[in-house]
Amino acid sequence: MPSQVPLCSVLICTYNRANLLHKTLEGLRAQTLNQAQFEVVIVDDGSSDETAAVVESFRGSFPSRYAYQRNAGLASARNHALFLATGETALFLDDDDLPAPTLLEQHVRTHRAFPEKNFAVLGHTRLDASIAHDPVMSFVTEVGKFLFSYPDLTDGDVLGFAHFWGGRSSCKRSFLLEYGVFNPVFRFGCEDIELAFRLSKHNFKVVYNSRAVTTMIRPFSFEQFCDRLEKQGRSNYVFSRLHSDAEVQKWTETPAALSEWDAIRPAYEVLRRSARQLDKIVREKMTASLPLGGDIELLHEAYSAAFRASKMKGIAEAAAESKGGPEEPVAAGRGTIQLTQSASLRMDLEPELKALLDSSPSIHETVTWGLGRDTLLFLEERVTGTWRTLETGCGLSTMLFAYKGTLHTCVTPCEDEALRVKGHCAAHGVSTERVTFAIGCSDRVLPGLLSSSALDLVLIDGCHGFPMPFVDWLYCAPRLGLGGILVVDDTHLWTGGVLKDFLLSEPDWELEATFARGAAFRKVREFRSKEWTEQPYVVRQRALYAESHGSATVQTAQP
Numbered sequence: 001m002p003s004q005v006p007l008c009s010v011l012i013c014t015y016n017r018a019n020l021l022h023k024t025l026e027g028l029r030a031q032t033l034n035q036a037q038f039e040v041v042i043v044d045d046g047s048s049d050e051t052a053a054v055v056e057s058f059r060g061s062f063p064s065r066y067a068y069q070r071n072a073g074l075a076s077a078r079n080h081a082l083f084l085a086t087g088e089t090a091l092f093l094d095d096d097d098l099p100a101p102t103l104l105e106q107h108v109r110t111h112r113a114f115p116e117k118n119f120a121v122l123g124h125t126r127l128d129a130s131i132a133h134d135p136v137m138s139f140v141t142e143v144g145k146f147l148f149s150y151p152d153l154t155d156g157d158v159l160g161f162a163h164f165w166g167g168r169s170s171c172k173r174s175f176l177l178e179y180g181v182f183n184p185v186f187r188f189g190c191e192d193i194e195l196a197f198r199l200s201k202h203n204f205k206v207v208y209n210s211r212a213v214t215t216m217i218r219p220f221s222f223e224q225f226c227d228r229l230e231k232q233g234r235s236n237y238v239f240s241r242l243h244s245d246a247e248v249q250k251w252t253e254t255p256a257a258l259s260e261w262d263a264i265r266p267a268y269e270v271l272r273r274s275a276r277q278l279d280k281i282v283r284e285k286m287t288a289s290l291p292l293g294g295d296i297e298l299l300h301e302a303y304s305a306a307f308r309a310s311k312m313k314g315i316a317e318a319a320a321e322s323k324g325g326p327e328e329p330v331a332a333g334r335g336t337i338q339l340t341q342s343a344s345l346r347m348d349l350e351p352e353l354k355a356l357l358d359s360s361p362s363i364h365e366t367v368t369w370g371l372g373r374d375t376l377l378f379l380e381e382r383v384t385g386t387w388r389t390l391e392t393g394c395g396l397s398t399m400l401f402a403y404k405g406t407l408h409t410c411v412t413p414c415e416d417e418a419l420r421v422k423g424h425c426a427a428h429g430v431s432t433e434r435v436t437f438a439i440g441c442s443d444r445v446l447p448g449l450l451s452s453s454a455l456d457l458v459l460i461d462g463c464h465g466f467p468m469p470f471v472d473w474l475y476c477a478p479r480l481g482l483g484g485i486l487v488v489d490d491t492h493l494w495t496g497g498v499l500k501d502f503l504l505s506e507p508d509w510e511l512e513a514t515f516a517r518g519a520a521f522r523k524v525r526e527f528r529s530k531e532w533t534e535q536p537y538v539v540r541q542r543a544l545y546a547e548s549h550g551s552a553t554v555q556t557a558q559p
Contacts, residue, residue: 005543006063007108008038009087009173013077014095018050020218025054027099029061038104040064043081046071070510070524073187074166082181083505084536085173086543092192094167096218097125106212107170117178118203120171120196122163123212124150131219135282135296139303140225146307155210162251163206164196168214174544175199183242184514189235190252197248222279222303226272226310233257233314241322254315261316264309271309275302349373349380353403356428357396363420371397371461371489374515379459380404382485388455390479392442392462392472393489394418399425401435408435409449411442411462442468446475454481460499461489469495477527489518505537 010028014021021042028040040062044051046069055066069080082090089111093099103123110121125148131137140146148165164171169192180198182191196204220228240254249255264271278299285292349357357376371379376396383389385405391397394412398421401408412418418437425432438445442462458476460469469488480486488503490496500519503509508525532538 004036006037006039006087008033008089008091008104008170009085010038010040010091010093010104011078011081011085012040012042012093012095013045013074013081014042014047014051015045015071015077016047016049016051017095017218018047018054020096021051022054022057023098023217024093024095025058025061027101027103029058030101031062031099031104032102033104033108035062037108038062039085039087041081041084042066043077043084044068045073045077067507070522072511073184075182075186075191076184076511078166078182078191079184079504082173082176083501083540086540087173089170090173090176091170092166092168093214094216097167097214097216098128100213100215103212103214106209110207110209110212111170111172114205114207117172117175118199118205120164120169120204120206121212122159122165122206122208123168123170123214124208124210125168125214125216128215128217131217133286134219135279135286135299136222136225136303137219139300140220140307143300144304144307146225146229153208153210155208157208159206159208161196161200161204161206162193163208164192164199164204166192168212169206175202175204177540177544184511185238186235189232190239191235193251194239194242197243197245222276222306226306229307229310230314230317233311233316234318235314236311237315237318237322252315253311254319257312257315258319261309261312264312265316268309268313271302271306275299275306278302349376352428353380353400356399356403356425356430359424359428360396360399361420361424363395363417363424371395371459372516372518375487375489375518376400378513378515378520379457379487383457387457388453389457389459390449390455390476391459392446392468392476393459394421394437395461397459397461398435399430402432403430405431405434406456409438410435411438411440411445413439413441413463415439442475443471446472449475449479455479455484456481457485457487459487459489460496461487464490464493464495466495469499473499477523480523480527482523482526484523485512485520486523487518487520491518502535502537505540506535 012021012024025040031038042055042064044066052066052068058064065084067080067084069077078092089107091104091107107121107123111119127137127141141148142151145151179202180195182195186194236252237254240249240252278295282292282295282299285295379397379400383401383404383406387406389401389406390409390411391401392411394410394414394417398410402425410418418439422432438449458480460472460476462468462472476486486503486509488496488500491500496518503521504511508523508527509521510524512520512522
């Protein structure tokens with residue numbers, strides 16, 4: 001019998017909003033769509049409140065699953081939820097929105113009307129009556145359109161990437177899994193639009209259904225919205241560095257912001273203070289039921305100036321901190337998360353280490369293959385001389401481990417590469433006494449290392465042909481200590497991409513960092529062998545295989 005695949009997976013990412021989440025889940029319990037036709041996936045992004053207890057209180061109300069992760073931001077949490085989902089469509093729902101009873105039914109109905117995989121659905125979010133007349137909320141949604149721009153839309157509109165608004169949109173899950181998921185460099189803001197821009201290269205379209213309604217119940221104060229726009233501006237800058245396309249530059253407003261902020265900066269505090277004072281005056285008049293006269297127009301002008309200035313401030317400060325960012329925008333690959341260098345990292349290595357790596361001779365015959373600068377920066381910042389480290393492969397990373405003084409094992413099939421690294425390090429006064437070069441292919445060398453002490457970090461960057469990265473992981477995962485870091489390089493290649501996607505799905509591993517060509521994971525549970533039915537990635541891929549090849553074919557393959 002074919003397995004029953006839900007029509008819709010509702011994906012909720014939450015962080016310390018237990019009371020609001022309770023109301024959201026109450027709304028899902030009252031859906032008109034049959035409960036057998038949807039599931040709810042809740043990813044807790046590191047909450048310290050009663051979130052887990054709230055989720056538990058709804059056990060049995062509808063098909064659901066709950067996962068906890070260390071706080072990593074919205075994009076990471078959404079990916080986590082997406083990988084746990086099994087439905088035909090994925091509906092992203094915010095934890096401070098109430099779903100109307102027909103929300104899921106409307107999304108499913110629109111997807112049926114537009115069955116092609118490249119079509120997504122945008123629903124309508126309105127403000128709860130308790131906040132609809134709040135000066136800030138009414139301005140940012142209806143007048144300034146800093147939060148939503150529904151007044152410009154008509155039911156049934158077919159829209160582009162800029163209208164894939166997170167928390168109120170749905171799309172075919174298989175389309176995301178095939179062409180791309182959220183970029184975890186975005187902890188807040190732009191994660192939805194940046195993904196949609198990448199998907200637009202595959203003819204991604206968004207259909208607006210004004211009857212797919214959610215109600216926002218959480219208001220923003222003036223100060224909160226200024227802070228929100230500063231964060232948004234920072235994300236806009238990162239987005240602009242990821243993609244050089246003119247439409248991205250226009251949407252992010254980065255080119256204009258850098259010059260605009262120079263003019264605004266001397267008056268920024270005055271703009272914010274005057275808007276704050278007008279906001280207070282208008283609220284006091286509203287409370288006393290006094291006529292506002294022309295105050296509301298003045299307030300809107302003040303809001304507009306302060307909010308835009310806050311956004312420009314975020315863009316300009318992110319640009320200043322990154323000192324220009326990566327040399328080139330990083331294009332996202334098919335079905336993988338491709339990230340630029342994290343803004344939290346220094347923009348270059350320590351001078352001595354930089355000199356060592358930049359002057360490297362050809363390690364691999366006529367070239368030197370090495371990790372990306374962002375990955376090297378991550379290793380330099382994290383690794384200490386007390387660590388035990390291992391890598392499959394040899395190159396710039398080997399020199400970095402020698403420079404840091406770790407007790408390091410380098411597995412390489414080429415003795416000449418090891419000799420070149422030793423010689424170059426010696427010429428720069430860097431000792432390789434604590435580096436052991438295990439000469440041979442990793443599938444032969446690694447089994448003999450299993451009895452050694454627990455490792456603090458493993459770098460998989462050896463042979464990329466099938467199945468070598470998987471073999472490296474199989475032998476290294478048990479050796480890595482609890483809390484240790486596993487770095488997978490070259491995830492733009494198929495083998496590295498599959499290994500990364502597998503680890504993203506596994507509760508035993510947490511995403512620690514992401515790079516232009518790789519990812520780092522922290523081991524949070526002891527490694528053990530699992531049946532395939534316990535591995536979310538394998539279960540998910542089986543479902544996709546069944547979808548594309550027919551369930552009968554897959555059924556015969558079951559034990």
